[in-house]
Amino acid sequence: MKKFILHPVYSLASEGFDDRSFDYGMLPMPICDGVTLEDVRGLLPDDAFSTWKGYLSKEESEHLEHIRYALVRRFDESWIPSKDRDAFEPVEAVMACLRLIRPMREHLGLVRGDIQDDGRFAVRSFSSPYSVFEVPEVEKLFSLQTEDAIRLQQLAPKLLAAYRKKRFKITMAVEFFQAGFFETRFWKSRYSLRCSAIEAIFSSRTRRTSRISKNRIKALLGAESCIFETGDIPSHLPQASDITIEKVIPELYEARNCIAHGDRIPDRFFTEYWRQGVQGSLNIMAVLDEASSIIVRKSILHILKNNLEEHFADSAAADAYFLPVDHQTS
Numbered sequence: 001m002k003k004f005i006l007h008p009v010y011s012l013a014s015e016g017f018d019d020r021s022f023d024y025g026m027l028p029m030p031i032c033d034g035v036t037l038e039d040v041r042g043l044l045p046d047d048a049f050s051t052w053k054g055y056l057s058k059e060e061s062e063h064l065e066h067i068r069y070a071l072v073r074r075f076d077e078s079w080i081p082s083k084d085r086d087a088f089e090p091v092e093a094v095m096a097c098l099r100l101i102r103p104m105r106e107h108l109g110l111v112r113g114d115i116q117d118d119g120r121f122a123v124r125s126f127s128s129p130y131s132v133f134e135v136p137e138v139e140k141l142f143s144l145q146t147e148d149a150i151r152l153q154q155l156a157p158k159l160l161a162a163y164r165k166k167r168f169k170i171t172m173a174v175e176f177f178q179a180g181f182f183e184t185r186f187w188k189s190r191y192s193l194r195c196s197a198i199e200a201i202f203s204s205r206t207r208r209t210s211r212i213s214k215n216r217i218k219a220l221l222g223a224e225s226c227i228f229e230t231g232d233i234p235s236h237l238p239q240a241s242d243i244t245i246e247k248v249i250p251e252l253y254e255a256r257n258c259i260a261h262g263d264r265i266p267d268r269f270f271t272e273y274w275r276q277g278v279q280g281s282l283n284i285m286a287v288l289d290e291a292s293s294i295i296v297r298k299s300i301l302h303i304l305k306n307n308l309e310e311h312f313a314d315s316a317a318a319d320a321y322f323l324p325v326d327h328q329t330s
Contacts, residue, residue, distance in 0.1 A: 040121070103142060131184070176196045204318055217245065243287060
C-alpha cells in the first residue's frame with residue numbers, strides 16, 4: 001500500500017503582498033528526495049481528523065481541519081530507510097531547511113497515513129498539535145514567497161547531504177536553531193539556544209573565545225551588511241539599514257554572556273530603541289532576538305549556497321578555513 005507523510009506549511013504569500021507573492025501555478029512543486037510542496041486541500045477528506053476530535057481542543061481541531069499547503073512525500077509501504085540516508089525523515093529535513101529560509105509560525109507537525117485508491121489521504125496518525133507563536137518580531141508576518149520555494153529546491157538537497165556526510169558544525173547548528181524555534185515559554189532559553197547555534201558554527205574546541213567568533217561572523221557575512229534582507233520589514237516601515245552585523249555582534253554577545261553567567265542584562269537593552277516595528281518601537285533586546293535568528297540562518301544558508309560544507313565538518317576544518325581571519329585579528 002502507498003503511504004504518505006506531510007508537514008503543513010503555515011502560509012503562502014498572497015497576491016499584492018509587497019509585490020512578493022507566491023506563484024501558485026508552480027504547485028505541485030518538487031523539492032528533493034521525493035518531497036513536494038503541494039496544495040493538499042483536495043487530498044484530505046472533511047472528516048480526516050474526526051476520530052480524534054473529542055480529544056482535542058477547539059483550536060487544535062481547527063488547525064487540523066484547515067491544512068491548506070504542505071510538504072508531502074509518498075512512498076511504498078515496503079520502503080525502509082537505508083543506513084546511508086539522512087538522519088531525518090526527508091520531510092522533516094526539508095522543513096528544517098524551510099525554517100532557515102523563511103521561518104514562520106507553526107501549529108502542526110508530521111501527519112502520516114495511507115493513500116487511498118482515489119489518491120486521497122487517509123490519516124492514521126499525527127504529531128500532537130503545538131503552537132509556535134512567539135517568534136522574533138520580524139518573522140511574525142512571514143509567509144512563503146516564490147523565491148523562498150526556489151531557494152528550498154536549491155538548498156534542501158545540500159542540507160540533506162550535510163547530514164549524510166556528517167558535517168557536524170552545520171547539523172549541530174540546525175539542531176540548536178530548531179530547539180530555539182520550538183522554545184516558546186522562556187525567551188532567555190530561546191535566545192541562548194540560538195547563540196549556541198552561532199557558536200556551533202563559528203567557535204571550536206581550541207579557538208572558542210568570543211573575539212574569535214565575532215571576527216569569523218563578520219568575515220563570513222560582511223561586517224557592514226544589514227542583518228535584514230529586502231522584504232523582511234514591511235515596505236511602509238523604515239528599513240533599518242543601519243542595523244548591521246558590526247552593530248549587533250557586540251551587543252548580541254554581551255546579552256548572551258549575561259544570561260550564560262547569571263548576570264543581569266543592562267537596563268539600556270530594554271530602554272533604548274533601535275527600530276520601528278509594526279506595533280511600535282523595538283528596543284535593543286527585541287532586535288537582538290531577531291538578530292540571533294537571522295545570523296544563524298544567514299550563516300548556514302551562506303555555507304550551503306557557496307558549497308562550503310566540507311569546511312564545517314568539525315572544529316579542525318573550521319579552524320583551517322578561518323585561519324587567515326584569525327591571524328589578521330590576533
